[in-house]
Amino acid sequence: DGGITQSPKYLFRKEGQNVTLSCEQNLNHDAMYWYRQDPGQGLRLIYYSQIVNDFQKGDIAEGYSVSREKKESFPLTVTSAQKNPTAFYLCASSSPGYGYTFGSGTRLTVV
Amino acid sequence: AQSVTQLGSHVSVSEGALVLLRCNYSSSVPPYLFWYVQYPNQGLQLLLKYTSAATLVKGINGFEAEFKKSETSFHLTKPSAHMSDAAEYFCAVSESGGYQKVTFGTGTKLQVIP
Secondary structure, three states: OOOEEEEOOEEEEOOOOOEEEEEEEOOOOOEEEEEEEOOOOOEEEEEEEEEOOEEEEOOOOOOEEEOOOEOOEOOEEEOOOOOOOOEEEEEEEEOOOOOOEEOOOEEEEEO | OOEEEEEOOEEEEEOOOOEEEEEEEEOOOOOEEEEEEEOOOOOEEEEEEEOOOOOEEEOHHHOEEEEEOOOOEEEEEEOOOOHHHOEEEEEEEEOOOOOOOOEEOOOEEEEEEO
């Protein structure tokens, strides 16, 4: 079945450490997105990419970085510059005329 | 700029009662509108979408929503709540068919009381 796979499901980060969240899709969608979810704040867009080797900052890109070397993959790195990274991170993809398809999320906690 | 407002962060209904979750939108062009459902520690699942065809949209699990341009609303309803409907619901708007950025509301948690 086609879908989006996020890994790991749970991730723990130490202070000053960079961590990378994986997102892979086999839906052949061109566009991919990363959202951060905090209680009571809905979803906030971090980065999005509409084509391989191109991506744009969303509303809260500071402290995050992404790459899009393959159509299927859109990894997110949470850098040490992100001072409050504890959150639930959601990856999504889309194609024209359809809504988003979401992965099952990664819960990141600072320890 | 597009935006979405969901009225009520928490809604409680009795099992078998009507479910009504409210969503108002703002958009400079005819919008695409979506409702998503999220269960704990899961991603979001598309319930239904409005794409300028019929104003009454039917979705999965017995949910439907009506697009009212005059009221800039897209409220989600279900005639009879089931325990399995307990989840968080997000309304979303896109000015470009969902291919580009989609703006989400802050969510409404639905509690179903037995």
